[in-house]
Amino acid sequence: MDLTKELAPFFDETRARFIELSDEIWRYAELRYEEWDSARYHRKMLEDEGFRITPDLAGMPTAFHAEAGDGGPVIAILGEFDALPGLSQQSGALARVAAPETGDNGHGCGHHLLGAGAHWAAVAVKRYLARHGLPGQIRFYGCPAEEGGSGKTFMAKAGAFDRLDAALSWHPDYETGVVTAVTLANLQVQFRFNGVASHAALAPHLGRSALDAVELMNVGVNYLREHMPGDARVHYAITNSGGASPNIVPAQAAVLYLIRSPSNETTRRLYERVCDVARGAALMTGCRVDIEFEKACSNLVFNRTLADAMHDSLIQIGEPTFEQHEVDAARAVQRTFSDDERQALLAEAGTAEMPAIGPLLAYRPEQTRLSFASSDVGDVSWVVPTAQCVTACYAYGTAFHSWQMVAQGKSALAHKGLEAAAKVLALTAIDLLSKPQRLAEAKAELIARGGGPGYQSPIPDGVAPALKSGVTHRTA
Template identity: 40%
Template sequence: MNSFTKAQQWSELDDSLVEAITRNADKVWEYAEVGYEEFKSSRTLVDWIESEGFEITERNVGGIDTAWVASFGSGSPVIGILTEYDALPDLGNEPVPSETPRKDGTTSGHGCGHNLIGTGAIGAAVALKRRMENAGITGTLRVYGCPAEELLAGKNYMAKAGVFDDLDACLHWHPANMNTTFNLATVASADLRIAWQGKNAHAGAAPWEGRSALHASELFAHGINTMREHIVPEARMHYFLENGGSAVNVIPDNASVVFRYRGPNAADVKKNLDWIRDIAKGSGLMTQTRVEITEMAACYDVLPNQVLSDHMYAHIEQFQPPVWTEEEQAFARTLQSEAGYPEDGMATDMAPDFRGASMGASTDVGDISYITPTMGILVAAWPTHVQAHHWGATASNGTTLGHKAAIKAAQVLAATGFDLLTDPELLEAATAEFKERTGGKPYESMCTAEAHPVILQRYAQAGDGACGCIGDSLGKE
């Protein structure tokens, strides 16, 4: 079986590439752009990968301005690597070990490390491309610019557009508080926006003239909370009130809720969405308000692949987890103390393979895992106990802790990509497991619209001809 040696791998991941990974990671961290708004972040990554000899073969994928595909090489096998680059609202933090708002006033932040995912993935692709050129290796290397993962509305719409259909395997990675493979069964999910239209009235003088959209939303929430007893333990339901009125003495004529259902698989999600729609309709009937239900996005659970996990785990062991300086460990312990966690510092060892264990989170990587054999790794980028979507993760992802994780991820992804390109037996084994887990059933998108409703609304407001104009300019001045 062919594989990188440490010396071979480091010869491709030279100082200039390490510098590019860290420099671009810091740029994207500074931009901290939320889903569908990652124009500068996406452009930064497109400029970089084009400068390394990749061709941008598709832009504006799935109607999303910041979605793109880059390619190098030709023929089979076709190996994909995923990037991400969107941030989260209200998680902006200085890169310090305390909860400290950014001095520049930016309120969003990379609390999940997507600034590192994009740059580590491209670093891997560049290293692998160089190896392919130096060794005369044939095959196609595909890099995907994937926006809006935090909205669970990027890769699934790209998948609906068909850009992953010809992949033989796909690789990804994620920052974490541990080092292991991403051999997890995440949950499938779907997002709805439910809006009620009622009738205004003076809340004191003539409330009987009104019909409260806010009451409709409250009844919907009550219906959802009575439903909780009757869903499977792996399922989750959460929502927030987007709008519920603006004056205490006015009967609210508009209210809306953004709702997410997570279930163990696509079948469970589809089944329970019918129930949720009925609850929404019932709340409208009870309050004599008109209800509108918009299906925002839906994604599959992640399908494990033990063949690829075993292989990637061996590579993480080969290259070893990141090595931390005493200053970095002191940063981590201070952050843990500030956040109320045990002061155990950064992970220095390997965590066990999850071997397909279920977790409550979701990712749109799930859709790809039902199209082609897919596997990723987790690399420690923030202190133990600290979770994603926390100010401590945002802070760490803007420091050398995050840099070292991205560099380590680049090594492992490049090594695994090399093996998939050069070892037919590995690819055949991963494909056989994939076919067994899917039962040979072809992928079918759960997204009901061709593009996300937010995107469709944006273009409708901009007028004809708006779609694609920004996407076409990515990577160009």
């Protein structure tokens, strides 16, 4: 029997339930390590479905995996559910209108869809194995803090992915296809400067400004940019500006840095240079600097064997089709883009008119390109063969981490992309469970690329997830 036809009744019967799941997670809009309601909602549904839950992975209360099946290979499907700060937005709005029910947060990267689609696929595989009495195990991983927390990197360091044969994931996008790009490794580090407070008019000579140190560090790093590799990236945010009074020499100030490059080793070397700049700024201002390593993630290891399997599943499902009302809604969103955005998107599309919804991407695994984004899926890909797809959930050209992405998170287009991703993941997992030779080839490819036993976590020993005080006792 055609597997897509066999699974069709399941997806028809459960569609409303998983759309509701994604919409609820959109409403919760919880930030890194504190996805209490989101994790609880996922876990309850998985428990009701008969999955066995392993909680508190890597010391993170909202990290867990849910397993079903026995014997045979173990296939993981990775789910996320964290939101972003400062992106609250009313669903369906065509202007910036905050949504009070989500607080200050918003799902500007579609992780409410990502987790729901992965969950949906895991349930489909579980039911398929049970119906046919087949060996094999399916695991859904609830992965917190992808945004600014690298939850999967901590999980990989703790061995949470060690017993797997393959891992599958997806990401909401404005196009559909199998991911052949590799990502940047990154490090996130807090630099806290400590000086001496004094009256800025009566005794400025007695003060040592921590804010001066932060500003000098930022100037120094900006000069460093000329001497960094062209594919490296450094970003910063001042997290403590030293207070609100200009009449006090600031005794404390802090800046958070995110440092990226194509490999862990080049990122580490660039990090050391940034640290030297911070030490120099402290020396120039008579301050002390404390360097707090927060998190890191590795670059992605592409696995063509698994990518081929996922592409086969995508072709079986077929290119998505869209209703006129979905096209019209996408066009309305595109009218909110700036002229510069539209010109850049036209150049990207290579057409005279920008498509409303992205087409099916050409699959060219021999032309792996570098993406300047980062993801903690990279660390999973070093431990176990990993493949990812994207599906169109937003109007073509919607910027990630934007209010427009949040506003479209509960749209008909988002739900259609969610379902397409769940089907691709489910078909790929079932295919791999029935083809141990393909899994063996994927593992051999990973080892040939330096992964598997060669994985070394980019997070130093002694660094723990930056949970807020008093939350580790809570049960998700």
